[in-house]
Amino acid sequence: MSAKIEKVSIIVSKGSLEGVYPGLIMANGARAEGMEANLFFTFFGLDAIHKARHEHIKLATVGNPGLHLATWAGGLPGVSSVMTHYMNHKMEQLDIPSIPEFIEMIADTGAGLYACKASADLFGITKADLIDQVKDIITVGEFYDMAAGGEIIFT
């Protein structure tokens, strides 16, 4: 039998819908498999755990060739909102939870949620700005200590 992954540390660095979901799915999936999992939100990824912003994460409609939409069209007012709405609707049909609900669920699975100190300082964000499930704002060194002995996944 091949070696099993026992622990994952997942970094979420992007603040778009398509930038946030993969890390959440991987963290939730890791816990479902019985692995230890920690999520580390850095740079624009912080929006996913920001009280005022986590309900408004949008799909990137500019500079996103995977969307097969002309760049000029993606930049028109309202297009990002409409596409986000459409994507959320499709995900709801597949019973994929919204970002706030998903993050709450992931915290309930026992995964740890952490914010990056350098990014929090950069954006002037304090613990009070973040959702209650966030355990702490930590340094990169503390992140590596926590990640020791497991796999690190950057998204």
Add this chain to the structure above:
Amino acid sequence: MPTVTYAGTQVTVNDEGFFTDPAQWREDMAPLIARQEGISELTERHWQVIKFMRHEYDTKGSGPTVRVLGKTSGVSVRELYQLFPHGPAKEAAKIAGIPKPRGCV
């Protein structure tokens, strides 16, 4: 296919220990499978989840994911992980004698 004997009955399982034929499962096998998973005693709450897994499998042909369990079994996600620390859907499916649930969320 490997075979294992639970409560005096030989059953076939896959490499991960999941039953390949859920019809071979009996309730008196569950505590023995649970013990192998490190769960020394099955409480009423464990049984609520196990019976729900069987019911879902019987009606839908596959076991539910953790999210579905949390929404519909009457046991919260938080408690599910306390009851089945190594992954609730996976562990409960094994104890309930059904295949491992497949689902990303």
